Amino acid sequence: MRSLYIDGAWRDSASDEALDVVNPATEQVIDTVPAGSAADVDAAVEAAASALPAWSALTPGQRVTHLSRALELFDARLDDVARLLTTDMGAPATFATKVQAGLPSRMFGTYIDLVEEHGERYFGGEEVGNSLVVHEPVGVVGAITPWNYPLHQIVLKVVPALLAGNTVVLKPSEVAPLSAYWLAEILHEAGLPAGVFNLVSGTGPVVGEAIAAHPRVDMVSFTGSTRAGTRVSQVAAETVKRVALELGGKSPNVILPGADLTKAVKRGVADVMRNTGQSCNALTRMLVHRDSYEEAVELAAASAAKYVPGDPEDEATRLGPLVSAAQRDKVRAYVALGVEEGARLVTGGSEPVEERAVGYYVRPTVFADVRNDMRVAREEIFGPVLVLIPYDTVEEAVGIANDTVYGLNAAVWSGDPDEGLAVARRLRAGQVELNGGALNPRAPFGGYKRSGNGREWGLPGLVEFCEVKAVQR
DSSP: OOOEEETTEEEOOSSOOEEEEEETTTTEEEEEEEOOOHHHHHHHHHHHHHHHHHHHHSOHHHHHHHHHHHHHHHHHTHHHHHHHHHHHHOOOHHHIIIIIIHHHHHHHHHHHHHHHHHHIIIIIOEEETTEEEEEEEOSEEEEEOOSSSHHHHHHHHHHHHHHTTOEEEEEOOSSSOHHHHHHHHHHHHTTOOTTSEEEOOOOIIIIIHHHHHOTTOOEEEEESOHHHHHHHHHHHHTTTOEEEEEOOOOOEEEEOTTSOHHHHHHHHHHHHHGGGGOOTTOOOEEEEEGGGHHHHHHHHHHHHHTOOBOOTTSTTOSBOOOSOHHHHHHHHHHHHHHHHHTOEEEEOOSSOOTTOSSSOOOOOEEEESOOTTSHHHHSOOOSSEEEEEEESSHHHHHHHHHOSSOOSEEEEEOSSHHHHHHHHHHSOSSEEEESSOOOOTTSOBOOSGGGEESOBSHHHHHHTTEEEEEEEO
16 A cells, blocks of 8 residues: 655555555556545644745745756656556546646646746735735645546646645545655655645545644645535635635537537537546537537537547547546436436437446437436536537527536637627636637636636636735835
8 A cells, every 4th residue: 555645755644544546447456545534634734834934935936946846857757647647547548648647747837937937026026006015825735636637636736836835735536546646756856845745645525624624724725526615615614714616517618600510519529528528627518509400419429429438548549438437327327317308319328338348438428409407408427428409599598508507618619709709708607718719728717606716727826825915115
């Protein structure tokens, strides 16, 4: 069994319990990690609190030096962690290299660049009238991260928190924890001072709640389900600590009349199938004008059929397994529910994937004739399931798009960029893709409504980990 990383050293957990790490493609146990305890959290928080004064006293440039050294090691071993992510959470090899490992590297470097560009203004202070406005570290940050983009989500919390002068206690998902251990080894080898970064593996109800409740943790940054995020908020409220939440989504993809329908549908299907549908920002509701609706249904079915479930270690595989048996069963149940609700099953289904006798596989599924009040249109399925909803007017499309408790992501496709932008401005979501706009690591990412609060990515994702002080003089 692995150890915990606390105060600059690997140490045994105070708990004797272990958690198996299972390869979702083979269903074989590939590792075990400690099921940490509240006592382990106490030790990690004490180490982080003790390290905070010296770490926060460093200049932004000095912290950049530490993290730049870590990034060099990170990039030198990207192939290793990509392979680890394939076995840990089932990411297809090509996707693991380009996205599951490559995107965290890009974000890591972007945060370093942002501190080099803006560090003096934010951390040194900015003159506002007769005041000096400075950004200071929040303190000890508890980071609780999910299994769907395990390394990416860790980097989005740990790196900006450290660069802003905070110390960190990380609890990775117990379902896919191995990339967190890989990063801990990187930070240790890079010479990060003891106690600045700490890793405690374990379950949410034990380790996660202990972090959220701990009186010496100054901030909790959580990514996961809305249900779990609500619980984190409730526990953290007892000590009135800051809470940043990146939660679920049921994102709309609005295809307007006059848009390139073939391109819009193909890209929309690809977005849903990415990471086997296990993306909180997946565009799982496709809204199409009734005049083009049946054509869009046919295009979506044909596109989805090209995503054949396969061995994630095969470079040609585009759709791997879901992360766990529980997730597979949940997705199959939603597909069966969609049929019961009266949606038209165009392709896919809830039956097992016969060609994959072992592994947590599901069929890529497309539903048509979906009403926005159906559960498959309202609840986050977190699998490769797309629903198509018709509309008659742009006003109706905007209404359907916004008729959700979520507000994480959205998309608009239009032949008229001005019309597309006007519709994008009306959508209640933290991020909107217009005609397939490319990912921008400097732009903020986060949700409206029950998709969370706070922002990650870019400069907002850095200052999220800061307190703001005004010195009048």
